[in-house]
Amino acid sequence: MPLDSPVQAERRARTAPPRRTRVAVALARAAAAVSRGTGAGAGGVVGGRIAAALDPDVVRHLGRDRTVVLVTGTNGKTTTASMLTRVLEPLGPVAANRDGANMPDGLIAALVDRPDAPFAVLEVDENYVADVAQRLRPACLVLLNLSRDQLDRVGEVRAVERGLRAAVAGLPGTAVVANCDDPLATSAAMASARPVWVSAGGSWTADALACGRCGRPIQHDGPAWRCRCGLARPRPDWVLAGDRAVDSAGRTAPLALQLPGRANAANAAMAVAAAALLGVDPAAAGARLATITEVAGRYRRTTLAGHPVRVLLAKNPAGWRETLPLLGDRSPVVIAVNGREADGRDLSWLWDVPFEVLRGRPVVAAGERSADLAVRLTYAGVPHVRCADPVRAVAGLPPGPVELVANYTAFRQLGQRSGDG
């Protein structure tokens, strides 16, 4: 079911943006350039903030005349958006928030940075999808999964699902690509007039034990699931089968990914399904995905304090569930946990991560909230040492490879210290 036209020119009048928007964009670009030049940061978000202050409707104006894809969900947004960007690049320039700045300022910055790009692939924080999508009228919304994340900021996951469901219902022209193995994502996407269902699997169902619509228990039977209220797993249009994604017409995308793990295969299947809607051949899309080796520093292999280190990001129970199997069974593991606003200050989710599987290997609790982590590891029966600075934690280990898993701001701090190696 390809979309009517790759570039939806018919939906938007090809007129120059209003003067107010042009001024806002010019000043935002200047501010971003100054910020970059002074080393004050990537600069983009500052520019986005300025543009939004000068033109409250700047998102809508900047989105006109582009084919926009939004990517949302609890885990995998940055990776999946990066995959889609890579797949669409042969068709033309793509505006993208590659650094994961997924709130409105970051989205505006990405659009301001590439004003002439015919495509935009934007990852969007779940709580901003309704507002952003109303303004951008995306061709496609990719809804990856829904589980608990940052309880104090994002809110209760079923409330997030209800918000997304209402947003989807207000987008009759948008195709919604959703993982039909995730009952909460399915409940939200079921409100779409144009759903595309991907059986992408999932290993974390603890947040979808109860139906998002009626609260009754979801019955699971193999891949199928249903609730007594009638909500049930729809028939998939795409199936992730091992290392390939196959659609109901038999079109196949081989996924020879360099990125590790089942979750990335799921992200790839979602990206292929979305790209196919925009007219990209699935096999060609799969081949493009094989060229990705890291995503905004995640999965990066680097040298820190003389050790070969692989850097992974995990910031909630579902993300940890996918990350633990990647860690092998020998190398020491340094876990860095912060509790800043962007991480969520409530770290109670640590108690839902099965850290018990790390017993028997060297573990270091690091990060600004290493004390909270250390308590959790103690109750999990995992002997460990504590060292708040993750780089010093690595330095203190015997020679050899190290797995370093960090949550959001701890991960970003590592990126800023990449010269420490």
Ligand SMILES: [Zn+2]
């Ligand atoms: Zn129900």
